[in-house]
Amino acid sequence: MSSYSFLSKDELAELQKELQAKYAKFKSMNLKLDMSRGKPGSDQLDLCMGMLxxxxxxxxxxxxxxxxxxxxxxxxxxxxxxxxxxxxxxxxxxxxxxxxxxxxxxxxxxxxxxxxxxxxxxxxxxxxxxxxxxxxxxxxxxxxxxxxxxxxxxxxxxxxxxxxxxxxxxxxxxxxxxxxxxxxxxxxxxxxxxxxxxxxxxxxxxxxxxxxxxxxxxxxxxxxxxxxxxxxxxxxxxxxxxxxxxxxxxxxxxxxxxxxxxxxxxxxxxxxxxxxxxxxxxxxxxxxxxxxxxxxxxxxxxxxNADGVRAHMKKHAAILAPKFQLVDDMFTSHLEGKGIAKWTKPKGGYFIAVDVLPGCAKRVVALCKEAGVIMTSAGATFPYGKDPEDRNIRIAPTYPPMEELKQAAELFCLCVELVSVEKLLAEKTSNEKVKMFA
Amino acid sequence: MSSYSFLSKDELAELQKELQAKYAKFKSMNLKLDMSRGKPGSDQLDLCMGMLxxxxxxxxxxxxxxxxxxxxxxxxxxxxxxxxxxxxxxxxxxxxxxxxxxxxxxxxxxxxxxxxxxxxxxxxxxxxxxxxxxxxxxxxxxxxxxxxxxxxxxxxxxxxxxxxxxxxxxxxxxxxxxxxxxxxxxxxxxxxxxxxxxxxxxxxxxxxxxxxxxxxxxxxxxxxxxxxxxxxxxxxxxxxxxxxxxxxxxxxxxxxxxxxxxxxxxxxxxxxxxxxxxxxxxxxxxxxxxxxxxxxxxxxxxxxNADGVRAHMKKHAAILAPKFQLVDDMFTSHLEGKGIAKWTKPKGGYFIAVDVLPGCAKRVVALCKEAGVIMTSAGATFPYGKDPEDRNIRIAPTYPPMEELKQAAELFCLCVELVSVEKLLAEKTSNEKVKMFA
Known part of the structure; x- marks a missing residue:
């Protein structure tokens, strides 16, 4: 996929319509998903029941x-x-x-x-x-x-x-x-x-x-x-x-x-x-x-002992690695090459960070919410909750089951695309220059 | 028993000798008992093992x-x-x-x-x-x-x-x-x-x-x-x-x-x-x-529910009431009528408070310690750990088993008697007037 920066105003408008139609479909699904916090999924908690x-x-x-x-x-x-x-x-x-x-x-x-x-x-x-x-x-x-x-x-x-x-x-x-x-x-x-x-x-x-x-x-x-x-x-x-x-x-x-x-x-x-x-x-x-x-x-x-903990953590990894992989796969297939987002590929922990085009993070999170997917508030990752460029979004892929995670990630990608297109369309009108990702 | 206030100097000196002999005997027993804090005994903790x-x-x-x-x-x-x-x-x-x-x-x-x-x-x-x-x-x-x-x-x-x-x-x-x-x-x-x-x-x-x-x-x-x-x-x-x-x-x-x-x-x-x-x-x-x-x-x-808790507390009471009773019995038999101590008879809680003659609490607690029984520090029951009259001592009868509690209470009574006699003897010498209990 080539970068959105090469699209003409008409092409962007056309794309916007397509994306809006997809978004409308998502909204009609009445999703209720939560990707806001770094919570373990219940299958992870099941791993430790023997402690009781x-x-x-x-x-x-x-x-x-x-x-x-x-x-x-x-x-x-x-x-x-x-x-x-x-x-x-x-x-x-x-x-x-x-x-x-x-x-x-x-x-x-x-x-x-x-x-x-x-x-x-x-x-x-x-x-x-x-x-x-x-x-x-x-x-x-x-x-x-x-x-x-x-x-x-x-x-x-x-x-x-x-x-x-x-x-x-x-x-x-x-x-x-x-x-x-x-x-x-x-x-x-x-x-x-x-x-x-x-x-x-x-x-x-x-x-x-x-x-x-x-x-x-x-x-x-x-x-x-x-x-x-x-x-x-x-x-x-x-x-x-x-x-x-x-x-x-x-x-x-x-x-x-x-x-x-x-x-x-x-x-x-x-x-x-x-x-x-x-x-x-x-x-x-x-x-x-x-x-x-x-x-x-x-x-x-x-x-x-520590080895006992490390062995236990392998079981967590077996549940979590596919979730991180899924999100990365979705991001790659929906966002890569378009110049509209950049994300991290961590080898551990609970989060993936996404940067979107400047001024777009809040709107992406708002659109997700409108369609039933709660993300961490845009800005939350900065002091006073204020991201100076309004571009960083925290993805917490651990809590939802795979099927829900897939829906949520798909919706998220769609929202990133939609908001980026809006942004680029506005750019064409105002002649402001949006700084795209390489 | 009549009040120590009626004893002559010689009678007090005689009594002191008797008490000192008893105290020496206690010391030779190498006791190691703790009546310092309001801790439940292990039999009380056993009551709740079903919670696990x-x-x-x-x-x-x-x-x-x-x-x-x-x-x-x-x-x-x-x-x-x-x-x-x-x-x-x-x-x-x-x-x-x-x-x-x-x-x-x-x-x-x-x-x-x-x-x-x-x-x-x-x-x-x-x-x-x-x-x-x-x-x-x-x-x-x-x-x-x-x-x-x-x-x-x-x-x-x-x-x-x-x-x-x-x-x-x-x-x-x-x-x-x-x-x-x-x-x-x-x-x-x-x-x-x-x-x-x-x-x-x-x-x-x-x-x-x-x-x-x-x-x-x-x-x-x-x-x-x-x-x-x-x-x-x-x-x-x-x-x-x-x-x-x-x-x-x-x-x-x-x-x-x-x-x-x-x-x-x-x-x-x-x-x-x-x-x-x-x-x-x-x-x-x-x-x-x-x-x-x-x-x-x-x-x-x-x-x-609350009734469940109340029923459980009856089991605690069955263990604790005899301990409170024992202490009260010991105090009654060793201290009552002598004008040297006054104590409370609570219907619940974890403590009994004893007042001894003014200026005697610290020395009583010190003598107990010397003979192997740890009491709550004298003064601890007052702000900044300072009892202005140095007379209040907190008794925590819950933790030691009955047999140990009996020894500890007996030693405590002995120390109260001994320190009171010292105090009264000093009074005879200095002509200060000690205020006895009724």
């Missing part, structure tokens, strides 16, 4: 340290669950706190505590500064941005590249501006592009020399074991890199089993330097006596 | 609203779990948010959010005031006081009476001082005395007219169904009283199953007016996508 059998009324609910998991205590979690995550994340068990079912909560709590209490002994809490800022590599994860926005932190967009955030920009900003207190990162299979930070990017993170002594990297390793194929991306271990340089207090690592076991009932962890762990525990002990240890035990017994 | 059988790999994990409990979503919790708690607490399901495993966390989060975000639309967050204060009925719960202390809130002691906090003091302070933003309450079987607020106290709470429009009552109904005997204390429903007066936004209610199901793996709730629930959810949605719904489902299926 590892404990029953005959079980001894003791941790390997002899303590009763049913009772109060063990603020930082069960030793065996710490070990499991330590192995998965390449940390020492002493660098782990096991939390509740949500890593988002752990990140929120970390920001919340930092607002009211010092991050570094003797410094002011972030909330006592006139103004503070967070770097937000974008496109990025809307819930990250929302946490800092909620606390009145100014969000500063940093461009994303296939190797991670633009580190020239990050280094320049972080080393010169002491009001910059942190950066949000999804270092492996980034949300939404599925990019994995390069070794150089990770090393440059570890080597940051921030103007603010209480600057922190929020390293949300949400997709640490979420490979789609045998050969997944490899992420360098940031803690090891930091330890080489003595900057290990600068990074907070987060992960969870939300997309390994159950999204609604997994376990989440913080990984941090021993010094940070001690400081966090001192504050956390005011908030809780301990998180759900029976669920931690369930996870430790079910997965046994 | 209600879900297994063959279960359909759908909520009654059709949603999959395994997946993300349902920020405010499962409808069936909301209903269960609504029935227990005399609220409407719309007035409930079901959280994670810890009501302390829910209280902490509520205070934390109030520090950084307005409690009442248009007002400043608490953290933006030069100084704010919280009323702390004391003796009270150390973890409550610690939460507000952590956020730099000034703790103001309010005297407790058998009918609840001294409401003359509460009304006077709350109506005149707009820096007072809240009060901590354990309205039923208070920690540590086991007092239940009278109907009049509850009504006076509902009728408060605070100087601060963002004043809130933190109503920690931790022991709402924790009766020891058939005839338990009755607590008036504060939400109903507030609704009569239009003051329903003034109260936040908290409860949990930590001492019903599993202390480490229960579910906790917030009860509040519909208006407050909407406001809390708006903030909470930044913090989490939802709490552990599989555990909520487990609780709803296992207990079925």
């Amino acid at each position: 059998d590892v404990l029953d009324s005959n079980s001894i609910l003791k941790s390997q340290n002899g303590l009763d998991c049913r009772n109060y205590g063990m603020l930082d979690g069960l030793p065996e669950t710490k070990e499991l995550f330590a192995e998965l994340l390449g940390l020492r068990p002493e660098q782990i706190i096991v939390g509740g079912n949500s890593s988002l909560s752990l990140m929120y709590d970390m920001v919340a505590r930092s607002m009211t209490h010092p991050t570094v002994e003797g410094m002011k809490p972030w909330g006592k500064y006139e103004k503070i800022k967070f770097l937000c590599p974008a496109p990025g994860y809307d819930r990250h941005f929302a946490v800092t926005e909620f606390f009145g932190v100014e969000l500063v967009t940093v461009p994303m590249t296939p190797a991670g955030p633009d580190m020239d920009v990050v280094e320049e900003l972080v080393s010169s501006d002491e009001t910059i207190k942190g950066i949000w990162c999804v270092p492996k299979y980034s949300n939404p592009q599925g990019y994995t930070y390069s070794d150089e990017t990770v090393r440059r993170f570890a080597a940051l020399r921030p103007a603010a002594k209480d600057f922190r990297i929020f390293w949300d390793n949400a997709y640490c074991v979420h490979d789609l194929y045998e050969e997944g991306d490899k992420l360098l271990n940031i803690m090891e890199e930091c330890e080489k340089l003595g900057s290990e207090d600068m990074v907070y690592i987060f992960a969870s089993t939300s997309k390994i076991s159950f999204s609604g009932a997994g376990v989440a962890v913080i990984g941090a330097s021993e010094h940070n762990i001690a400081r966090i525990k001192k504050q956390m002990t005011i908030q809780t006596i301990g998180y759900d240890k029976i669920n931690m035990l369930r996870h430790a017994l079910y997965f046994k | 059988d209600v879900l297994d790999s063959n279960s359909i994990l759908k909520s009654q609203n059709g949603l999959d409990c395994r997946n993300y979503g349902m920020l405010d919790g499962l409808p069936e779990t909301k209903e269960l708690f609504a029935e227990l607490l005399g609220l409407r399901p719309e007035q409930i948010i079901v959280g994670g495993n810890s009501s302390l966390s829910l209280m902490y989060d509520m205070v934390a959010r109030s520090m950084t975000h307005p409690t009442v639309e248009g007002m400043k967050p608490w953290g933006k005031y030069e100084k704010i204060k919280f009323l702390c009925p004391a003796p009270g719960y150390d973890r409550h006081f610690a939460v507000t202390e952590f956020f730099g809130v000034e703790l103001v002691t309010v005297p407790m009476t058998p009918a609840g906090p001294d409401m003359d003091v509460v009304e006077e302070l709350v109506s005149s001082d707009e820096t007072i933003k809240g009060i901590w309450c354990v309205p039923k079987y208070s920690n540590p005395q086991g007092y239940t607020y009278s109907d009049e106290t509850v009504r006076r709470f509902a009728a408060l007219r605070p100087a601060a429009k963002d004043f809130r009552i933190f109503w920690d109904n931790a022991y709402c169904v924790h009766d020891l005997y058939e005839e338990g204390d009755k607590l008036l429903n504060i939400m109903e009283e507030c609704e009569k007066l239009g003051s329903e936004d003034m109260v936040y209610i908290f409860a949990s199953t930590s001492k019903i199901s599993f202390s480490g793996a229960g579910v906790a709730v917030i009860g509040a007016s519909e208006h407050n629930i909407a406001r809390i959810k708006k903030q909470m949605t930044i913090q989490t996508i939802g709490y552990d719904k599989i555990n909520m489902l487990r609780h709803a299926l296992y207990f079925k």
Whole structure:
């Protein structure tokens, strides 16, 4: 297929009619599909049902340290669950706190505590500064941005590249501006592009020399074991890199089993330097006596070790890889070569990012919605929900069953075509020049 | 036994020798007992093991609203779990948010959010005031006081009476001082005395007219169904009283199953007016996508309804009532009539409070520790851990098995006697007058 940029006004008008007819047909189907969030499908959740059998009324609910998991205590979690995550994340068990079912909560709590209490002994809490800022590599994860926005932190967009955030920009900003207190990162299979930070990017993170002594990297390793194929991306271990340089207090690592076991009932962890762990525990002990240890035990017994988790993730991959493939196939057959869209081909994670022609993303998402398919809001992947070029759309292919996913992807492609044609027609009238994709 | 106040110096010295000999014998036993915290015993936790059988790999994990409990979503919790708690607490399901495993966390989060975000639309967050204060009925719960202390809130002691906090003091302070933003309450079987607020106290709470429009009552109904005997204390429903007066936004209610199901793996709730629930959810949605719904489902299926919970609590009572009785019997036989101690006789909850002679509590707890029995730190029941008269000691009789409890209580009585005799001997020398109990 040749690029739409070669079409004449009449050809575009003709094409528009065709596409409108197809769209009308889609609307008449009264679809009700949801591709908005990175949720596992119910077949993925079925994979873990065996976890509900590892404990029953005959079980001894003791941790390997002899303590009763049913009772109060063990603020930082069960030793065996710490070990499991330590192995998965390449940390020492002493660098782990096991939390509740949500890593988002752990990140929120970390920001919340930092607002009211010092991050570094003797410094002011972030909330006592006139103004503070967070770097937000974008496109990025809307819930990250929302946490800092909620606390009145100014969000500063940093461009994303296939190797991670633009580190020239990050280094320049972080080393010169002491009001910059942190950066949000999804270092492996980034949300939404599925990019994995390069070794150089990770090393440059570890080597940051921030103007603010209480600057922190929020390293949300949400997709640490979420490979789609045998050969997944490899992420360098940031803690090891930091330890080489003595900057290990600068990074907070987060992960969870939300997309390994159950999204609604997994376990989440913080990984941090021993010094940070001690400081966090001192504050956390005011908030809780301990998180759900029976669920931690369930996870430790079910997965046994990191290999157990990796074997389990292969089952997820068997379900997810065909979905990612389907979307890519649809995009290729409907959009490739037309100069109207560009998309990523991640080897893991939960999302595909699509760029459409500037000024078209919102309208594409609106048309999808009108025809019964809910997409992530256009703009959601940028700070304050505002995509400056209105072009990035996050595709979440995991939740719908294949048949529905196919319909949704087809409709999406149709909407991209339709809105692009509208745009190009408007261009012919206004003589504005639309920048097409190569 | 007649009061020690009638003993001569020589008689006291003689008695001291006897008691010291007994104490030496205790020390030689190398006891290692813990009466410090309100933890259920393992036999109590055994009562709920059946909850681990209600879900297994063959279960359909759908909520009654059709949603999959395994997946993300349902920020405010499962409808069936909301209903269960609504029935227990005399609220409407719309007035409930079901959280994670810890009501302390829910209280902490509520205070934390109030520090950084307005409690009442248009007002400043608490953290933006030069100084704010919280009323702390004391003796009270150390973890409550610690939460507000952590956020730099000034703790103001309010005297407790058998009918609840001294409401003359509460009304006077709350109506005149707009820096007072809240009060901590354990309205039923208070920690540590086991007092239940009278109907009049509850009504006076509902009728408060605070100087601060963002004043809130933190109503920690931790022991709402924790009766020891058939005839338990009755607590008036504060939400109903507030609704009569239009003051329903003034109260936040908290409860949990930590001492019903599993202390480490229960579910906790917030009860509040519909208006407050909407406001809390708006903030909470930044913090989490939802709490552990599989555990909520487990609780709803296992207990079925409020009657199910009440029937279960009878089994707890069968274990706990003899422990409370034992302690009371020991206190009666060793301390009654001597004028050296006074203690409460609660009909529920987790604690007994003992007052000893002024200036003696710390030394009693220290002597117990020296002989191998850990008590709650003297002073812990007061703001900043400082009992102005050094006389209140919290007894937590639930955790140790009967035989250990008997030893611990015996040692405790001995230490009270010994320290009292020391005190009275010192009095004879210094001519200070010790105020004995009637």
